[in-house]
Amino acid sequence: MWFFQDIELQPTEEISNAFLWSRVYRQIHLALVSSKDENGIIWCGTAFPDYSEKHQTLGKKIRLLAPEENYLQKLNLNAALVRFVPDYVKLNPIHPVPQRKCKGFAIYSRYQPEQNRRQKAKRYAKRHGISVEKAQQLFPVRQNEVPYPYIQLESLTNHQKFSLFIKKDTAEEHACEGFSAYGFSKRSSVPDF
Template sequence: MKKYFEITLIDNPNMSVCELWSKFYMQLHLALVEQQDQQGKIPIGISFPEYRYESKKGGYLGNKVRMFAQDENLLQLLDLNKWFAHLADYIHCTSIREVPSDRVITYAQYRRYHVKGNFGNLARRRAKRHKMSLDEAIKHYQSKAYTSDLPYIQLKSLTNQQSFRLFIEKRKRNELTQDGFGTYGLSSSSTVPEF
């Protein structure tokens, strides 16, 4: 990862930061979808330079995103002016820059964290085991709080229109690994520089 640019979400009285994250990240996701290769991988990774997380205290994404790629052309192909035209008053985007290799402290993986929330199989097993209806078993699991205190972005699926939380987990790593990223710019194997 040799090139990057930074996007800052600007505080605005007309839109909360959470709402802005949702609108921004949905557009970013759509822009990244267009960059997929035949394996569904994307050569552009994302970092959250202000990311903070403490267990039981919760997390914070901040209001900055860095987008990394191996070369400038890959970042230009995103055509962010097209995707963020309606958010121009709410975000600031820097020009594409060289990653300052002398300032790289470490590397990080930003990955999607899946919360166990699909009760289907659990409910079927419970219904069978406890001789109850499937509806009763589903209600049992719905009353449980299956969530996380990791930072997240509230999104809406374009496929089924359901809202969901995109939980983001950060893991520190010692080296740069490049195996491609998903359509949210996240990866459970690839890393991005931290500086």
């Protein structure tokens, strides 16, 4: 049985939804990193109930899911989001996933356009006998061409800003193998409701 905890963003006239996503998701990322078990596995995944590729939006809600309730309790989101609750974030209690409302399963993964550009450049360089650096110049990445919604974040190590593009795919239910430090996976699916 899966469990979930919803976090609802509450933007104001002064504080935008995008700004809240950036600040809140940074704290969620830190909480996920801190929740690793003794084998280094993160058992909590993220979902976005209002996700829309068509409108390139994540909405105003993030859902954290785990196969056991204690994994969500270990995240201690009350402490992680203390600066935002109750003014900018509504943190709901942990509940079991309602089986009747479940539409199936989904996989949320990180899409990295720069990585795709690098792969294209390597293939092109190999086929045409030029350096990878020259080939990369032939494949520019334009942010508005990426079809997925994103969160603007800042690296905690080098303080550079980057876009965390989020891709959603429908999936079959299969055993949870763990999630990344952003709550994503290419294999572990989460209930979609």
